[in-house]
Amino acid sequence: MNYKDITPQNLLKITTLGQLRAAGYEPKSVKQELRDNLISKLRNKEEVFPGIWGYEETVIPDMQRAILSMHHINLLGLRGQAKTRLARMLVELLDEYIPVVAGSELNDDPLQPLSVFAKHLILEKGDDTPVAWMHRSERYTEKLATPDVSVADLIGDADPIKAATLKLPYSDERVIHFGLIPRSHRGIFVINELPDLQARIQVSLFNILQEGDIQIRGFKVRLPLDIQFVFTANPEDYTNRGSIVTPLKDRIDSQIITHYPKSIEVGKKITLQEARIHKEQQQIVTTNQLVSDLIEQVAMEARESEFVDAKSGVSARLTISAYENTISAAERRALINGEAQTFVRVTDFLAAVPALTGKVELVYEGEQEGPSIVAQKLMGKAIRNQFLNYFPDPDKQKKLKEQNAYKKVTDWFGEGHTLDILQDMPAAEYNKSLNSVPGLAALVDKLHSKSDAQTKLFLMEFCLHGLAEHSLISRNKLTAGLQFKDLLSSMFTMPSFSDDDDEEEDYGSRKKRK
Secondary structure, three states: OOHHHOOHHHHOOOOEHHHHHHOOOOOOOHHHHHHHHHHHHHHOOOOOOOOOOOOOOOHHHHHHHHHHOOOOEEEEOOOOOOHHHHHHHHHHHOOOEEEEEOOOOOOOEOOEOOOHHHHHHHHHHHHHOEEEEEEHHHHEEEEEOOOOOOHHHHOEEEOHHHHHHHOOOOOOHHHEEEOHHHHOOOEEEEEEOHHHOOHHHHHOOHHHHHHOOOOOOOOOOOOOOOEEEEEEEOOOHHHHOOOOOHHHHHHOOEEEEOOOOOOHHHHHHHHHHHOOOOHHHHHHEEOOHHHHHHHHHHHHHHHHOOOEOOOOOOOHHHHHHHHHHHHHHHHHHHHHHOOOOEEOOHHHHHOOHHHHHOOOOEOOOOOOOOHHHHHHHHHHHHHHHHHOOOOOOHHHHHHHHHHOOOHHHHHHHHOOOOEEEEOOOOHHHHHHHHHOOOOHHHHHHHHOOOOOHHHHHHHHHHHHHHHHHOOOOEEEEEOOEEEEEOHHHHOOOOOOOOOOHHHOEOHHHHHHHO
């Protein structure tokens, strides 16, 4: 009988060492497992890291080369670049089940026992030694590196209570309480944020990576561990908090550089895949492609912004949270107004400021440009850049004079008219307000005739925001929303969109004054 041909269901019926030998089982290292299963997937044209977007030509080939080389791996990159997710997905390249000596805490291979417990049990029972089966999901261990992690946590230490209970000397291996790394024998062990690990703790990993064994205190204990190590690290940590000690870095075979999405399309795939949008929200809120484009554009702008610390990076979690906030803003309005359905507006996108403020590290925290103002500026830049993908360039239109596509709209505001777009404005009022601006609906109809009614309304509002970003009209903050008006008159009345919240004018008091 060939062990390789036995199905997982039949494998579980093998319960003793004798049955395992009879089945033709041969020990295999964890790195060999990863290599063999990767080769099988590549030959069968199977996707190796499903759901990982933007790495198809960069990180994933590097990962595959490292696995084929049977290397320990360090994933180096800024926050929010799927480093931990990649590490966790390596589990799928392990064999579905492996045999272990039943009751062993080090996952001993029945044909290559490691612990004293397993060796004594096999010596005592021989072919009748009980065998258990470990699923690949149980062979993954992850530890976040923090300053309080000790050598005992990772490798182990002598347990005085065990020594006293079993009446054994400290030199006996049976009194050792093994740490996370020995317990990960025949599996994958991941250390997240490696530079945060104290240098003396990093030193304790030298021998494990180079020789595959551990040493606990001064005891003559040598355990040739079989572990696939994966580390993650942030380049920022090399300077701000800690560093990877050079001899340890030298022992990590492959260092793979991760990166952020290089295009809006890739970013959208990641955001839509990861965003947690509840069924109730999906039933109530309708969205469109431009909303996703705007959100991804914000991340692009943040990564290029002079106000945001480039060393810290801008996590993909920013766009995910911003998308969730945008949908929730629309849902909240529908609930308040008792509407069964609603569609996302530009004001919903602008309401996602809280999703940005905690995810961008400013170059000068607490200085003139606060997180909220920076977030609003980034959103404004996103609108400005995306505007040119949907409407004519305002700078070029200015030269056309009478043929200017925006002339009717800007002239109406120039006559002293204003338009308030409030966050919680009911759909009927929102529709009426936008259609009150002469030429706005006709402009959208001309450029986007195939769009549905809801998308056209969104584009009408988007057009006003775009004109404000190009300084053809002004956009000012109200307590409950925004007001569009003529650019010149706004200079003498109300603060601009990017001014501090303290300077906002209360909408209710302004309405009373009118």
